[in-house]
Structures are given as C-alpha cells and as structure tokens.
Amino acid sequence: MTRFRPCIDLHAGQVKQIVGGTLDSETAALKTNFVSPHPPSYFTKLYRDNNLLGAHVIMLGPGNSEAAREALAAWPGALQVGGGITDKNAPEWIEAGADKVIITSYLFPDAKFSQQRLDAVLVALGGNKTKLVIDLSCRRRGDNSWFVAMNKWQTITDLEVNQESIKSLEPYCSEFLIHAADIEGLQKGVDENLVKRLAEWCSIPVTYAGGGRNLEDLEAVKRLSDGKVDLTIGSALDCFGGSGVTLAECIEWNNRQ
Template sequence: MKVMTRFRPCIDLHAGQVKQIVGGTLSTIESDLKTNYVSSHPAGYFAQLYRDSNLLGAHVIMLGPGNDSAAKEALAAWPGHLQVGGGITDANAREWIDAGAERVIITSFLFPIGRFSLDRLKSVLASLDNDTSKLVIDLSCRRKGETWFVAMNKWQTITEMEITKESITMLEPYCSEFLIHAADNEGLQQGIDTELVSRLAEWCNIPVAYAGGARTVEDLNLVKQCSRGKVDLTIGSALDVFGGTGAKFEDCVTWNRDNAN
C-alpha cells in the first residue's frame, strides 16, 4: 500500500451539469438543494484537464438521474482512468466498466432499507467477474455523537452501519479502495474532520480517499499529517476551477508532484 497523501479531483454531476453542492442538502425536494457552483464547462472538459495533469484516482459522482450522458462523456475523455459512482448496482456495474470506468463506486445498493447486505455486495462483485480491483466501496457518512454512520440516498438516510475498525476489516476483502465523504462537511469549506481522517488511517489497509470541508492547499498537509500519508484528499468547492477562492488547481497539481514518492 502506498504511503503518501495525494490530491484527488472530482467531477460531481447533477441534472447533467458539473456542479459543486452542499452535500447535506441533497434530497428529493429540489428547493432544498444548495448549490455552490455550476460550471459552464461540460464533464469532458474536466476529465481532459485531469488527464493533462495526470491526476489519478478521480471520481465522477452522478447525483441523481439525468447524468449518464455527462458521465460517459467524461469517461470517453480519459478511458480507464476515472472512477464512476451514483446509482451503481449489480445490473449496471459491468456496463460502466465497459464504458471506460477504471472502477465503479457503490453505496446505496448495498443497504436495502438501510441495512447492509453482503449478498448484494457479492452480486456486484460477481458482475465484475469477482475482480476486486474494479470496485470502490463508498462509506460516506454522517456523525452521530462521537462516531460515524454510513449515509445513503444522497446522504439523506443514515444506515445501521457504523464506521469502525471491524466494519472496515469486514469490507476490505471485497474492494480495492474506500471513498468517504464526510457528508456534514461536504461543500461547506469549514474544515476537515481530522478525527475521521485519523481513524481511517488507523483502520484501513487499502487506499482511501476522503472528501469534505477542504478549504486550501494546506489541507493536503493537514491530511498528510493526520493520516501519516495514508489518506488521500479530494478538494471540490474550494478549487478555483469550481469557482472557489481557497485553493488553486495548479497548486494542488504542484503539491502532488512535489510530494510524490
């Protein structure tokens, strides 16, 4: 396992457009949605930008319906190098790999009525010929007291799965990475959940990407310190390419280059 934090980019899609939103406001009620930024560029533009900067491990997240075409446009711009998530099931996981995804990311399908289903996880893997290198498990979560529970359905439904060393250890044999949004922090630029980052570094033996609350390039150093280089960081709303003022995209690219093994 690599031991160096790196910046990972994202392409968040909502209603076919590249957007940065406040994660906790996603629901079926459109008026609840709080949007930080709507890009004038299509998804393929950002995929090409990441390709030109050789930023590996980027995730394309489809937030609700109407995003398939935009996601496939991104995959076509950099085949075999982008992860895709949002509505992935055992019925379509292979389709997304065939469309050019490096890996598929899965969450809600694993939690029928909010309860984890190992059978569903195994069925997704079976659709990928049991190739764990093609699967990322999304354990995006919300805080409940002093701990975290996996959140599904656009982060609106809290499941019964607590994020613990035991639950991480149980899931690791079935995937190649974890993606974990701190949903309470997502899109707010109010700071990293450093306690969660530290726990992930302690518990995870496979690569893990954290997202939520990043404000500046200095947060890459913070995550590197908290995780001893074991956890990667996604910066979204703070990036200048997404209308942010806290972090310049080129500075993040430079940080990766300067901190490469």
C-alpha cells in the same frame, strides 16, 4: 503518500459543487456552490493533461448517465464512477471506460447492509475486486461515531464506520471513498477525527472528501494520517468557482510528494 484527488460531481446533467447535507429530492432546498458552464469532458481533459489519477465521477441523482459517459470517454480507463451503480449495470460502466465503479446505496436495501448484494456486485465484475470501490460516505453521530449515509446522504444506514466494518469490507474492494457528508461543500476544514481513524483502520487506499479548502488541509490530512489518506477538494478549487486554492497549486503539491 497523501495525494490530492480530483472529482467531477454531476447533478441534473451538469457539473456542480453542492453542499452535501442539502442534497435531497426537494430541489428548493438544494444549496449549490457552483454550476459549471463547461461540459464534464472539459474537466476530464484537464485532469488527463495534468496526469491527475484516481478522480471520481459521482452521479448525484437521475439524469446524469449521458454526462458521466462523456466524462469517461475523454480519458478511458482512468476515472472512477459512482451513483446508482448495481450488480446489473456495473459491467456496463466498466465497458463505458470507467477504471472502477463506486457503490453505496445498492448495498443497503432498507438502510441495512447486505452482504448478498456486495457478493452479487463482485460476481458481476468477474470477481475482480480491483474494479470496485466501496463508498462509505457517512454522517457523524455523537463525538466520535460515524454511520454510512445513502440516498444522496439523506438516509442513515445501520452500518457504523469503524475498525470492524472496515476490516470486514476490505477483502471485497480495492479502495474506499468516504465523504464526511455533514461538512461536504462547506469549506470549513476536514473532519480531523475521521481522518485519523481512517488511517488507523484502513489497510487499502482510502480517499476522504468533505470540508477541504486549501493546501493547509492537504498538509493536515498528510500529517493526521501519516500519508495514508488521500484528499478530494471540490468547492474551494478555482476551477469550481472557489478561491481557497487553485488546481495548479494542488498539482504542484502532488508533484512534490
């Protein structure tokens, strides 16, 4: 059944909500919707106290490791962490309290998918795919095609998100996280076509993020995916400075499902 899933996005050591398409190395081009006065652990405790499971902590660029560790320590074994994860550091993040690690860019050297690197990550995790989430965050190409985007969603890879790629990756992970990077942070509604396709293609849990703005979008994702896809809402939430929906309303919505 579709659930609201929370997030903690970290940039330069702070909790922020960012327009995803502007997230590049030139900070002057960065469009930020919200910078929190609270530390990461504040949000973890908020999720913990309301039993909001499956939250992802994403480190957007360097300088976020300490903040991510703080977030994980506030609710050990409950949050997922991503951003700069490799076969070398994946076990460390599990030891630091992550329930699962989320991996994207490391799987795409020179923007080309590497099965060898995916295998290496699984070996590092002791072959335990329940500890691995594959992030297939993507950008749209044409009307109905999407390609994985890496390096803070700025580099388009050679991997198209479609039924074939999903089926080839499912044996190696326990779930997918997929941001629609073109509309991330814009609060203009979800990519309905992508949500529909994910429901058709995925047989393991999948969380969609991008454009979510209110309870109607939660209902839309539930309807479009027949309850198979979860939705993350970020910038529209009141706890992130938004006015589209409150965290309390999302919690109540989950409880009704």
